[in-house]
Amino acid sequence: xxxxxxxxxxxxxxxxxxxxxxxxxxxxxxxxxxxxxxxxxxxxxxxxxxxxxxxxxxxxxxxxxxxxxxxxxxxxxxxxxxxxxxxxxxxxxxxxxxxxxxxxxxxxxxxxxxxxxxxxxxxxxxxxxxxxxxxxxxxxxxxxxxxxxxxxxxxxxxxxxxxxxxxxxxxxxxxxxxxxxxxxxxxxxxxxxxxxxxxxxx
Numbered sequence: 001x002x003x004x005x006x007x008x009x010x011x012x013x014x015x016x017x018x019x020x021x022x023x024x025x026x027x028x029x030x031x032x033x034x035x036x037x038x039x040x041x042x043x044x045x046x047x048x049x050x051x052x053x054x055x056x057x058x059x060x061x062x063x064x065x066x067x068x069x070x071x072x073x074x075x076x077x078x079x080x081x082x083x084x085x086x087x088x089x090x091x092x093x094x095x096x097x098x099x100x101x102x103x104x105x106x107x108x109x110x111x112x113x114x115x116x117x118x119x120x121x122x123x124x125x126x127x128x129x130x131x132x133x134x135x136x137x138x139x140x141x142x143x144x145x146x147x148x149x150x151x152x153x154x155x156x157x158x159x160x161x162x163x164x165x166x167x168x169x170x171x172x173x174x175x176x177x178x179x180x181x182x183x184x185x186x187x188x189x190x191x192x193x194x195x196x197x198x199x200x201x202x
Contacts, residue, residue: 013173013174020164021165024169026161027162027165035158036151039148052135057138059086059126065123066117068117068138068140069084069138071112071135071136073113075134081095082095084130086129088126097116098116100114
């Protein structure tokens, strides 16, 4: 008599199912969380590069690089770009008008909006002065792509993890199904032998 095959417990299938479910649920969450944390250094750098012009401040600029001049929203009507100058020992940068919609930011909890732009003609350290009679800060242009690119990559990575989790769940379900089928087939026992006929012919 041949003994029945040992029952299969499907441990690997269970592990794949559990890990797949965890990745499916947590993948996007982890991606968004990591992406949000990745944007913090860029945001801190932007804040650090915001310089108060009171009434003068220095900014390091490359040739062709520019910074915005901003004033508090309540004082914006009194801010005139023609009262501002930017110069080095060798050159004077162009100061042009910029609408308030070009850039806005928070400085110590107060909202500031742009009214001018300083564009360097040569690289160097520029001294910016403004006689507008209002508080003025200089801030670099905001490049959203540079700030949010890490967020997008980490979020995409979280989605990929979630998709891998879905694959793991599918493989786990398939593995458990096959294990149950194998165990059900093995527990049926050996086939019955035909019984001897009673009253055999003598």
